[in-house]
Amino acid sequence: MTSRKIRLMHSDDFTAILTLQADCYPQAFIETAKTLQQKQQLSPYSSWVITLNEQVSGYLFCHPWLGDKPPALNTQLSHLPEMADRFYIHDLAISPNARGNKLAEQLIQHAIEWAISANFSQVMLVAVLGADRFWQKHHFQPLSTRLPAAYGEDAVCMLRQLQAPL
Template sequence: MLRAMRMDDLDAVLRIQREAYGDDYQESAEVLARKLRLAPDACWFAERDGVGLGYVFAHPWTAGAPRLHAPLASLPPAADHGFLHDLAVSPRARGERLGGRLFAQVLDWSRAAEHRGLQLVALADAVGFWRRLGFVPCAQALPEGYGVGAVLMRLV
């Protein structure tokens, strides 16, 4: 079941994040909670039988990427893009197309908000996944912390 994310989902989100990424890209509950507070209509959680299986955080943004591991102070007042900050699926749900369903939620949200575009940072091993969904690389430098091979991408 896909539903709007709640603050009490953050423990499960942190578990899924660790399962999906290992220890390399762990963001704190503080950073994720701030995104949820700023854009509650752009964050979803997937569960089955009360067990969290996946999540997605998105928020309004301008072109480019926000810093990783840093709480957003606020959203840009003239945000004209959607930014898909993080989408992760537990290995227990792989093969169930949950990532595609979570992405569809973000895409619907971004279109309903009439954003000019949707952007994300793809980690090196996820570039192919996002290309298959229509994203192309942008020639813009990323803030530190995203790791070697990470790429800013936009949906065409």
């Protein structure tokens, strides 16, 4: 039987996270360990890993954000906005060896539930490398936001409205 668990990310996960990032993205999209660690430290309760049989098999970096302009890729943030108006999904990666196990869907659902409980009314992200079709299946809609060139020519800023639990 396969065991899986979503838990908060911690510092000793970063070796696995950097390996996953390298396995999932071309070099132009690789962020430094320092950049990713800073994002996790700025919002320690909204970045998770998912394990499959006790191995880190995916990660999701998220944080509060303000406005339609997403943070630049591979840029360290000195702070998060005090008056955030949305929850921002910065990066999602699943090990190629673990794909097909619905790990991405579980991480996304976990993040959405967390965002609702934290009283966010919307979630934003930048879909890269043609991932906008994947995110549309999760109720994200394209925005007309102009994106920095570092995100790639086919990058799409996307937004999902959230509903509070009944």
